Structure formats: C-alpha cells, structure tokens
Amino acid sequence: MGVVTPGFQGRARSGDSRLPPGQYLAQDFPVLSAGPTPRVRTETWEFTVTTETGEKHSWSWAELMALPSEKPTVDIHCVTQWSKLDTRWRGVPVDTLVGGLDTEADYVMVHSYGGYTTNLPLADLLDGQAWIAYEYGGKPLTPEHGGPARLLVPHLYFWKSAKWVRGLELKTRDEPGFWENAGYHDYGDPWREQRYQGD
Amino acid sequence: MARTAVSGRLAWRVARLAGFRDETPTARTLVFDLPGWPGHLAGQHVDVRLTAADGYRAQRSYSLAAPADGDRVELTVQRVADGEVSEHLTGPYAIGDPVEVRGPVGGWFVWRPTDPAPVLLIAGGSGIVPLMAMIRARRAAGVRTPFKLIYSLRTPAEQYYADELRKPVAGLDVTYVYTRELPEGRPGIPRRIDVATLNTAGWPAEFGASCFVCGPTGFVETAADILLALGHDPHRIRTERFGPSRD
Numbered sequence: 045m046g047v048v049t050p051g052f053q054g055r056a057r058s059g060d061s062r063l064p065p066g067q068y069l070a071q072d073f074p075v076l077s078a079g080p081t082p083r084v085r086t087e088t089w090e091f092t093v094t095t096e097t098g099e100k101h102s103w104s105w106a107e108l109m110a111l112p113s114e115k116p117t118v119d120i121h122c123v124t125q126w127s128k129l130d131t132r133w134r135g136v137p138v139d140t141l142v143g144g145l146d147t148e149a150d151y152v153m154v155h156s157y158g159g160y161t162t163n164l165p166l167a168d169l170l171d172g173q174a175w176i177a178y179e180y181g182g183k184p185l186t187p188e189h190g191g192p193a194r195l196l197v198p199h200l201y202f203w204k205s206a207k208w209v210r211g212l213e214l215k216t217r218d219e220p221g222f223w224e225n226a227g228y229h230d231y232g233d234p235w236r237e238q239r240y241q242g243d
Numbered sequence: 244m245a246r247t248a249v250s251g252r253l254a255w256r257v258a259r260l261a262g263f264r265d266e267t268p269t270a271r272t273l274v275f276d277l278p279g280w281p282g283h284l285a286g287q288h289v290d291v292r293l294t295a296a297d298g299y300r301a302q303r304s305y306s307l308a309a310p311a312d313g314d315r316v317e318l319t320v321q322r323v324a325d326g327e328v329s330e331h332l333t334g335p336y337a338i339g340d341p342v343e344v345r346g347p348v349g350g351w352f353v354w355r356p357t358d359p360a361p362v363l364l365i366a367g368g369s370g371i372v373p374l375m376a377m378i379r380a381r382r383a384a385g386v387r388t389p390f391k392l393i394y395s396l397r398t399p400a401e402q403y404y405a406d407e408l409r410k411p412v413a414g415l416d417v418t419y420v421y422t423r424e425l426p427e428g429r430p431g432i433p434r435r436i437d438v439a440t441l442n443t444a445g446w447p448a449e450f451g452a453s454c455f456v457c458g459p460t461g462f463v464e465t466a467a468d469i470l471l472a473l474g475h476d477p478h479r480i481r482t483e484r485f486g487p488s489r490d
Contacts, residue, residue: 078352
C-alpha cells in the first residue's frame, strides 16, 4: 500500500470489477484532444489502408456505409482516469477492412484528419476487437467525439481509439505516434495501468 | 516532434504540503515539497494519488501552476461537487500531510521560453492554471516574448491569481471576459468569448502566434473554432480540455 494521506476517505467503494486500477466512473463523456476539432465532410471523407509494401485500399463514406456493421456495447477507459461503462457504438469491424490483405506487418500507425497519429500492434485491431465507428448512442458520431468516424479499440486506453480516423498504415516496426511522442505509452493497457512511457 | 523529457519511468514520489493560498472560496493553490522532482515545462500536469487508511486509492490529473523551482511544485485545485479528491485537497488536507505525485506528464501543451513566437493564452475558468504557469515561466526566464491572455470567467469572484495578474507586466496584455456578472463599474453586459474578442484582444493570424487554449470542453471548442476562422494555423493551436468529470 502507498503512503496514507491522513483523513482521506474517498467516496463509497464501488468494488466494480469492471473498473481498471486508478479509474473512476464518469456519467458524461469528457473529451481529450490536442488541438482544434477538424470538421470532416462525409462527401470528401476517405479511409485508406496501406500495407508495408505500399499496397493501398480506399473506401469512400458511401462504401463504408455499405459494409456490414456491428453494434458493440463496450466499456471505455481514458488515460485521464475516467471510465464509462456500457457505451453503445455502431461501426465496421477492422477485420473487414484489413482481413484479406497480404501483409507481414505487426504494427499499425493510425492516421487522423488533423494530422494526429497513434501506434498499436495489428493484432489488437483484429479478431473482433476494433471497429471504424460512426455512431455513438444510436446517433451519428459528433465531431468533438471524433466524427464522422473514429477508431474504436476499447480494450486499450481511449487515446488509441483515434478520432477523425482517415487511415491505417501497416508497418513491420513499431514507431511512436503523436500522443506516444508526448510521453504516453506505446501499448496502453488500462488493466496494467500503462499510462505513460516506461509504465 | 522531439521526444520530451517525460519518457522513462515516471515514479510515484511522496509530496508533502508546504503551504497554500486560497485563490477563491472554492479553489486553493497547494505548494508541495517534492524531493527528487526532475523539473517540468510550463503547461505540463501531474497525477496525484491519495490513499485512505483502508488502502482505497483515488488519483486525478492536475496542471502545474508554476514553473519548476527545485523541489517545490504548485498546483491549483478547484473544488468540484462530490469530488472525492478535490474536496479533500481544498479542505482537510493540512501542512505536512503526504500525497503521492508522479510526473511531469504531457509534452505537447507546453511553452518553452526559448520559443520566440508571440503567445496567445485563452483561459476558461480554472483553465487558467497551466497558462499561469506559462506567464510565470516567461517572467522566471527573463524573456520578452510578447504574451496576451484572454481570461473568461463567470464572475469576478471566481478569478484566480487576482493580485498577481493585476500588477502590470511589460509585454503581457490581459483581457477579461465575464459571462455572468461584471465587476462593479465596468460598462457593458456579460457575454461569452466571441469573434470580436479574439480579433481585438488576440494576435493577427499572420503573426504566427502560438495559441494555448484551456478550459471546459465547450469553451475550448468555441475558442479553437474562432481561432481557425480568424486564420490561425491549426498546428499552432494547442488545447487542453477539462471535461466536467475531471475532478
């Protein structure tokens, strides 16, 4: 046990086994981002997957909408210590977009409109663990929460779920993205409290 | 972008309260003794962890309010309703009491005194805290970088750092915007930050100013959108948002 702060009691113990260490429950949906919110029109929106050999596959908004979607209900955990349980999304599984590709890549750099990037292992985007999400709570995803579409990877800290996503770059080598260069963890497992580089 | 000093193991350190100043009836600046502190940049934050006698822990992120000063660090904590951490830190937390702190965290929302570009700081409420660290870092470094601060408040009574900001500082322009209640004798009516405010009290876009915006999400969204509309380079607009849940 750490150093006890005299007189500190804290709120009632929830004992919620769905809450990772160091997190507290948020009822609303706070926002974490580094700059202005990009306004991306679906008319010009495009999503591109690039392999390590330079092979490219792109989808327009209409093409994404035409793909089979799923409606995951998941818990999300932000590195700024809030968690939100049972959030409802709709999106296209990443498996659908990269599943058929010929690649030896182990890592992905996720690119967003506005220039942000985040890195994670390819395996964490497959097997039903990640989506290109375009609805939240039954409504189109708003720009401040990453609309028109964001990556959703709920088993990692939420900055990995890149807002305003525009593409996945498959890579054979792991390189830090925007937040990771600013000191955040390359993997970001909330259950191991991998908040910052070195955790 | 260069890697920042925050990479590497961020250890929890024991910090003890060395002093405090009440900024408003609900906000308190805490001055900690934090032996072994590696230093930080203006704009960075720390995680603070409190442990109860039964082992229960709670941790929150708080912006550093002043530049690095040896083993001394300062935070300003706003008490929020039902905030288990902020209620303790702004209430019973007493001189000499320990908490655990780790950091510094955040290598993006930072200002370096070596950067010669003019600076525009836009604060909404308690979002003034990391921006005040930048103002203080400017003074501590003895540089003349031109600074402008636009500070939006609901009422005059909610202002932080009032005495310090009242003193004129060469090269620092301060503009206040009051959204609910004006100071006595000030003409006009309460209003929110708008295009006219940022156009008049900010820098022309062509000056290439570094813009730092900090406050509640809605405020930051509005201010950043106005800066874009006025022609500021999106890559020079850095934001930090305090969600309502950010105790």
